[in-house]
Amino acid sequence: MTILKAIPIVSEYFASDDDRNADSWRSGLHSGNIGDIVYALPTCRMLDVNHLILNVCADPGFGGRVLTDQAAKALVPLLFAQKFVRRVTIIKSGVPWEFANPADLGVDYILDSFRASFTNPRLHLVYAHATPFNLMIDGARPWITIDAAPITDKVKQQPYIVVGLTNRYRRFDHAYYEYIFRDVPADRVFFVGVGSDQIERRNIGGTVFQTESFLDLAKLLANSALFIGNPSFAYAMAEGLKVNRLVEVPEENNVYPLDGTGSLIHMTSPEAVRARVFEALQLEDHSRISWENALPAQMLANMPSTQLYFDSGSGFNEIESLRRSVIRGARRYVFGGFPQNEAILAFRFDPVDDHTIVRINKVCVTSEAGELVLNATPLNATYVFDAAECCFTHNDPQFIVHVPAEHQVGLKNVIVDMETLAIGATEVINRLYPRQFEQLTEELSQLATTKIEMIQQYGHLLSERDQLVNDQGKTTMEFQHLLARLDSLTIEREQLRSERDHLLIERDQLFAERNTILKSRSWRVTAPLRRFLRMFAA
Numbered sequence: 001m002t003i004l005k006a007i008p009i010v011s012e013y014f015a016s017d018d019d020r021n022a023d024s025w026r027s028g029l030h031s032g033n034i035g036d037i038v039y040a041l042p043t044c045r046m047l048d049v050n051h052l053i054l055n056v057c058a059d060p061g062f063g064g065r066v067l068t069d070q071a072a073k074a075l076v077p078l079l080f081a082q083k084f085v086r087r088v089t090i091i092k093s094g095v096p097w098e099f100a101n102p103a104d105l106g107v108d109y110i111l112d113s114f115r116a117s118f119t120n121p122r123l124h125l126v127y128a129h130a131t132p133f134n135l136m137i138d139g140a141r142p143w144i145t146i147d148a149a150p151i152t153d154k155v156k157q158q159p160y161i162v163v164g165l166t167n168r169y170r171r172f173d174h175a176y177y178e179y180i181f182r183d184v185p186a187d188r189v190f191f192v193g194v195g196s197d198q199i200e201r202r203n204i205g206g207t208v209f210q211t212e213s214f215l216d217l218a219k220l221l222a223n224s225a226l227f228i229g230n231p232s233f234a235y236a237m238a239e240g241l242k243v244n245r246l247v248e249v250p251e252e253n254n255v256y257p258l259d260g261t262g263s264l265i266h267m268t269s270p271e272a273v274r275a276r277v278f279e280a281l282q283l284e285d286h287s288r289i290s291w292e293n294a295l296p297a298q299m300l301a302n303m304p305s306t307q308l309y310f311d312s313g314s315g316f317n318e319i320e321s322l323r324r325s326v327i328r329g330a331r332r333y334v335f336g337g338f339p340q341n342e343a344i345l346a347f348r349f350d351p352v353d354d355h356t357i358v359r360i361n362k363v364c365v366t367s368e369a370g371e372l373v374l375n376a377t378p379l380n381a382t383y384v385f386d387a388a389e390c391c392f393t394h395n396d397p398q399f400i401v402h403v404p405a406e407h408q409v410g411l412k413n414v415i416v417d418m419e420t421l422a423i424g425a426t427e428v429i430n431r432l433y434p435r436q437f438e439q440l441t442e443e444l445s446q447l448a449t450t451k452i453e454m455i456q457q458y459g460h461l462l463s464e465r466d467q468l469v470n471d472q473g474k475t476t477m478e479f480q481h482l483l484a485r486l487d488s489l490t491i492e493r494e495q496l497r498s499e500r501d502h503l504l505i506e507r508d509q510l511f512a513e514r515n516t517i518l519k520s521r522s523w524r525v526t527a528p529l530r531r532f533l534r535m536f537a538a
Contacts, residue, residue: 012088029055031067034071043129049085051085098113155220161228163189163190164238182339227243247264263276270319305352308347333416353395355392360390377401
């Protein structure tokens, strides 16, 4: 008896009535997540698995893996749409089986085996599923096949975007997506995912797509103009369908686009992502995107560029900044595309992300109230040579421009008249040298004088040190002499004490002899004679 026969069956499905009488099955067991089951489909196809066994279980210790019976049932229509799957059995053991022996379990293949094979944790999941079976999978080709007829009863607006954001595997915050979807019509956006994922929408307008069949979700994705999301079941389906997609992946990830129809969000500037959204929806009211904003972020970071931040009440932020390339000899930098229903309180203008010398001749703003020339105040300049020319000897030069109240709403564009006189440490040094030569010469002379004074002070201190060393030697000798004298006096004191003790002994002996004489009979008998002699002597 195998282990599988002891596990209760939740439900069982066949692709057709004829399949109920089939006796040739090749089974594969998977314990979730549901996105992992999607990534396992190419492996199932190559192993000729026609009977999928979905094991309902929860394994919080393994990255929160869970497969519910509801999710497993919703997956069945999508699995049957793959044609090679003819039978789906849903069991409920409550535990995963990747470490079990397939023969003991009673299946042909355990599709979770990659979790026990210690494969590269950064290997894409579609390849990780195939590795334990020594299979070569072509992940660049679609592996989900469906009848892509539009779901006209649920989705009537075309074209549309599908958004799938969960609270795990993230790189960007909500402000990023609020910027990306700003001014995007809500009826063109559909949100997918479980109920707990909908909190990730925050301030993005759209409709939650609800269905009991993941086949409908696949059709929604197949007919979408663009999918945007992070690693999830919805993204696994988008990857399997090879729809136009933008995916946010964390720094450590094992899913990512495997062909040119998908892109990584963090490798693209926010403006370029926003442009992709408007292009997919065929909207024409998106502001013109300059050519450099379509470049990958790592290339853009290596180009000299100027950046304008605007504060609409919540401070300056990188996401809503506007970037323009810095061109030698150019003076006019135009920025537009500001939100029309928000008050712009101030601008922060960063000339370039490097050491630089710039001259800001003027800043002109155009709003519904007209045109106005404003002053740009340097925030962190190292040197300010005059009212306009500033030197920054660091990589984050900044100017602040405050917008008067009458021009804060309905701002159309900002034109910065800037001369870039030097970029990079070398150019800055070469340009600073003529200005700073006299000052540096004077400072050098002063340093030389200070050096001489310090040398003299050093010599004086050395002399004082030598004198102190000599005095210390004399003091040490005197101290040694006093110690010797102390030892001599101590010996004399001991000798005197010895003599004193000897005299005390002699005194006591004399006292004893005197007392003996005074007590003797002869002393008493001769007492009259002694009195007579005293009288005679008197």
